[in-house]
Amino acid sequence: MMKWTGLASAGLVTSSWGKTGESLFLHEGGDEFEDLRQLFNSDLSRKPAMIAACQDEVDVQLAVAKAIKLKLPISVKSGGHCFIGSSVNDGSMLVDLSQYTGMNYDRGSQKLVAQPGVKLGKMYDRLLSEGRLLPAGSCSGVALGGLTLGGGYGLFARQYGLTCDHLRRVRMVNGKGEIVDSDDDEDLLWACRGGGNGNFGVITSMEFDTQKAPEKLGAQRFKTKGLSEKGMVEVIESWFTIAAELPDPIFSAMVLNGSQVTVLLTSSYSTSGPAFQRAAKRLKDLGLVSNGALNTPIAKALRRYYGRPKPLPFYNASGGFYKGYENLEGKTEEIVRRVQQNPGLIFQVNTLGGAISRGTDSAYAHRKFPFLGEIQAYWRRPEDKLGLVNQVDAIQKIIQAQEHYRNYPSLKIENYSTAYYGAKLSRLQEIKAKFDPDNIFCHAQSLEGR
Numbered sequence: 138m139m140k141w142t143g144l145a146s147a148g149l150v151t152s153s154w155g156k157t158g159e160s161l162f163l164h165e166g167g168d169e170f171e172d173l174r175q176l177f178n179s180d181l182s183r184k185p186a187m188i189a190a191c192q193d194e195v196d197v198q199l200a201v202a203k204a205i206k207l208k209l210p211i212s213v214k215s216g217g218h219c220f221i222g223s224s225v226n227d228g229s230m231l232v233d234l235s236q237y238t239g240m241n242y243d244r245g246s247q248k249l250v251a252q253p254g255v256k257l258g259k260m261y262d263r264l265l266s267e268g269r270l271l272p273a274g275s276c277s278g279v280a281l282g283g284l285t286l287g288g289g290y291g292l293f294a295r296q297y298g299l300t301c302d303h304l305r306r307v308r309m310v311n312g313k314g315e316i317v318d319s320d321d322d323e324d325l326l327w328a329c330r331g332g333g334n335g336n337f338g339v340i341t342s343m344e345f346d347t348q349k350a351p352e353k354l355g356a357q358r359f360k361t362k363g364l365s366e367k368g369m370v371e372v373i374e375s376w377f378t379i380a381a382e383l384p385d386p387i388f389s390a391m392v393l394n395g396s397q398v399t400v401l402l403t404s405s406y407s408t409s410g411p412a413f414q415r416a417a418k419r420l421k422d423l424g425l426v427s428n429g430a431l432n433t434p435i436a437k438a439l440r441r442y443y444g445r446p447k448p449l450p451f452y453n454a455s456g457g458f459y460k461g462y463e464n465l466e467g468k469t470e471e472i473v474r475r476v477q478q479n480p481g482l483i484f485q486v487n488t489l490g491g492a493i494s495r496g497t498d499s500a501y502a503h504r505k506f507p508f509l510g511e512i513q514a515y516w517r518r519p520e521d522k523l524g525l526v527n528q529v530d531a532i533q534k535i536i537q538a539q540e541h542y543r544n545y546p547s548l549k550i551e552n553y554s555t556a557y558y559g560a561k562l563s564r565l566q567e568i569k570a571k572f573d574p575d576n577i578f579c580h581a582q583s584l585e586g587r
């Protein structure tokens with residue numbers, strides 16, 4: 138087992154970088170308090186009672202002890218990208234981990250130990266410089282903390298599995314203020330592979346297996362041009378058939394935006410390979426056009442998908458998991474119509490399956506689904522917000538999916554615990570009772586609610 142970095146020995150009253158207990162805590166009024174309560178979704182604004190700006194495990198222990206003493210519920214924030222802001226809650230002790238960002242890659246074991254605030258862009262830079270890769274999401278500002286604990290998928294998940302499938306060990310400060318190491322408690326690792334978001338403790342350190350990074354990423358975009366509503370529906374249906382037959386190294390996304398459908402194909406093999414070429418030909422036969430394929434050195438290629446670094450207002454929600462087009466049959470016409478009529482609205486479906494479906498048992502409950510839907514709304518003028526929010530909710534109702542990705546939360550999902558955790562829920566509830574019997578870790582969609 139490699140060394141855990143940045144962990145001070147338990148029981149200290151002063152944190153490892155010299156902060157005393159009191160200077161760790163921020164109160165309303167200061168600039169740092171304002172900065173740290175900010176979520177990536179700038180449409181949300183929450184006021185914690187107090188913020189603990191934690192930089193190591195001792196800081197986290199101090200914060201949890203203080204919350205217990207003051208009887209404050211605890212929110213945990215790593216990258217702050219939660220759609221519904223479950224990481225920052227009104228009146229809570231906010232354990233902020235955005236500055237808890239140590240990373241250590243060990244060449245011998247090829248393992249990465251990372252602290253929860255590490256952002257995906259930094260993680261890719263560090264590992265790719267070693268020729269290694271941890272399969273994770275695309276957006277550079279998302280943190281490993283929240284992403285891993287809810288699953289974590291991206292361009293390489295079909296080939297290698299989810300981010301949480303690469304998790305080998307974690308440490309956590311639980312709801313009683315105790316440090317738990319998953320090497321001493323197998324429930325903890327099982328739960329953190331898909332069911333750990335703000336549910337029973339603060340994850341302070343994570344050890345991951347890594348994969349050999351491909352040298353290049355192949356990518357090609359295809360777009361529809363001037364299709365009727367019926368034509369777009371046919372393209373979406375055909376995309377499901379094409380995507381279902383892709384080999385594991387190829388990822389695809391279908392994005393319905395305004396009056397066009399865009400299909401992205403990426404591959405960790407060359408785009409000249411037969412499977413990629415077959416899929417490209419089928420898309421062109423449907424009438425989609427493309428400017429051609431690119432095979433780009435991997436670090437440069439990933440940057441293309443890094444997304445916007447600064448907060449923005451949005452309303453995104455899970456569109457649910459699908460087995461195939463049959464789950465959208467008879468619904469796509471209405472979705473296409475609404476997206477066309479409401480600029481700013483996006484309906485996207487990404488491919489899962491492959492190695493995800495073969496992963497080991499864990500709290501991630503949706504391995505059998507090869508597709509994941511997401512409904513998104515972005516606005517520039519505040520007056521456009523309400524209409525778009527209503528459209529997202531309406532599309533979610535039309536789809537009527539029963540199973541949803543925890544990392545794409547929506548407050549409109551009824552029975553959210555069953556939707557996120559399915560058959561894994563009862564074991565997660567037992568684990569919750571063991572680690573956090575007083576439900577001090579809670580938010581609108583935590584295991585016991587708030």
Ligand SMILES: Cc1cc2nc3c(=O)[nH]c(=O)nc-3n(C[C@H](O)[C@H](O)[C@H](O)COP(=O)(O)OP(=O)(O)OC[C@H]3O[C@@H](n4cnc5c(N)ncnc54)[C@H](O)[C@@H]3O)c2cc1C
Nearest residue numbers: 215216217218219224274275276280282283284290335340
């Ligand atoms: C722009 C954007 C792009 C995205 N792209 C992808 C993608 O490609 N693939 C994908 O799978 N998902 C993606 N997501 C979803 C993303 O995985 C989730 O929003 C994720 O939970 C964010 O993690 P975070 O640490 O940044 O967020 P936070 O808001 O800090 O945390 C999210 C949740 O995890 C909990 N949490 C965070 N850290 C800890 C910890 N250390 N211990 C215990 N609980 C913790 C929080 O309490 C909260 O409930 C994207 C989201 C956005 C906004």
